Every structure is written in structure tokens, then in C-alpha cells.
Amino acid sequence: MKQSLAILAIAAALAAAGTAQAADHEIRMLNRGEKGTMVFEPAFVEAQPGDTIHFIAVDKGHNAETIKGMLPDGVEGFKGKINQDIAYQVEAEGIYGIKCAPHYGMGMVAIIRVGEPVNAAEAQAVRHPGRAAAVMGELLGMAVAAN
Numbered sequence: 001m002k003q004s005l006a007i008l009a010i011a012a013a014l015a016a017a018g019t020a021q022a023a024d025h026e027i028r029m030l031n032r033g034e035k036g037t038m039v040f041e042p043a044f045v046e047a048q049p050g051d052t053i054h055f056i057a058v059d060k061g062h063n064a065e066t067i068k069g070m071l072p073d074g075v076e077g078f079k080g081k082i083n084q085d086i087a088y089q090v091e092a093e094g095i096y097g098i099k100c101a102p103h104y105g106m107g108m109v110a111i112i113r114v115g116e117p118v119n120a121a122e123a124q125a126v127r128h129p130g131r132a133a134a135v136m137g138e139l140l141g142m143a144v145a146a147n
Contacts, residue, residue: 022050022051022052023047023048023052024051025047025052025112026054026056027041027043027045027055027056027064027098028040028041028056028058029057029058029059029062029064030058030059031059036107037106038062038100038106038107038108039108040055040098040100040110042110043135044110044111044113044142044143045110045112045113046112046113046146047090047112047114048115049091049092049093049114049115051089051090052090053087053089053112054087055085055086055088055098056085061082061102061103062082062100062102062108063080063081063082063083063084063086063100063101063102064078064086064099065077065078065080065100066097066098066099067098067126068126069097069125069126070095070096070097070122070123071096071119072092072094072114072118072119073092074092075094079101082102090112092114093114093115093116093118094113094114094117094119094123095111095113095114095140096111096113096114097110097111097123097126097136098110098111098112104129104130105129105130106130107130107131107132107135108132109139111139111142111143113143113146117143117144117146120140120144123143124140124144
């Protein structure tokens with residue numbers, strides 16, 4: 001009986017350890033994707049604290065950087081260089097807004113939702129130029145509805 005309980009305890013611990021591992025997510029920076037030109041693909045990612053997001057410069061002329069006002073409290077943003085991949089680890093729950101600086105007005109934006117969207121109101125209050133406003137509105141709707 002004790003041996004059976006010990007085996008069950010070990011199995012439960014291994015299962016819990018397996019789910020606690022951080023995941024890697026990939027977002028490609030593209031000139032043309034499924035939703036048109038100048039896009040992040042996917043443009044919406046659901047992640048957990050500790051996960052790493054890899055922005056891959058598939059096509060030239062793009063970068064990835066956080067959008068001011070669209071980060072959870074206390075989180076430091078990032079600014080990637082043009083034509084370079086960048087990895088960013090998300091630590092806090094909330095909504096992370098991402099843009100490609102050269103193509104922001106053309107709607108090249110993305111959302112990473114980490115756990116609960118605790119900063120949804122602040123993220124929704126940020127204004128975006130040109131086509132980015134419509135694309136970001138759709139992505140924020142997805143981020144809030146994913147509850």
C-alpha cells in the first residue's frame with residue numbers, strides 16, 4: 001500500500017513539473033501573410049508567465065517593440081533592431097502590445113495575452129495611427145474575450 005502511494009505521489013509530482021515548464025512561442029514578421037501585407041503572424045498569442053516569445057525576421061525591413069501604455073505594471077518593454085530576431089520573456093500577467101515601428105501605421109501590430117488581461121482598460125485607452133487602430137481593436141477584443 002505504501003509503495004502504491006509513493007508511486008502515485010511521484011507520478012503527480014512529475015505531472016506537475018511537466019506543466020510548470022515555460023513554453024516558446026514564435027511570431028513571424030512578414031511582408032505578406034494570411035491577413036494581408038505588413039503583418040505579424042500570428043498577431044495574437046496566448047502565453048503564460050515565464051514563456052518566451054521569439055520574433056522572427058522572415059522578411060527584411062521589420063522590427064518588434066513594445067507599445068507604450070500597453071504593458072502590465074512594472075514590466076520593462078523592449079525595442080528590437082530592424083532585420084533582427086529578438087526573444088522576449090513575459091513574466092507578468094496582462095496584455096502586451098507589440099508594433100513594427102516602420103509599419104505601425106499600416107497595421108503591423110500584435111497582442112500577447114499572458115494569463116489574465118489585468119491591464120485591459122489601460123491597453124484599450126492607447127490610441128494607434130492609421131490601420132493599426134482597427135487591427136488593434138480586433139486583437140484587443142480577442143484578448144479580452146479569451147477569458
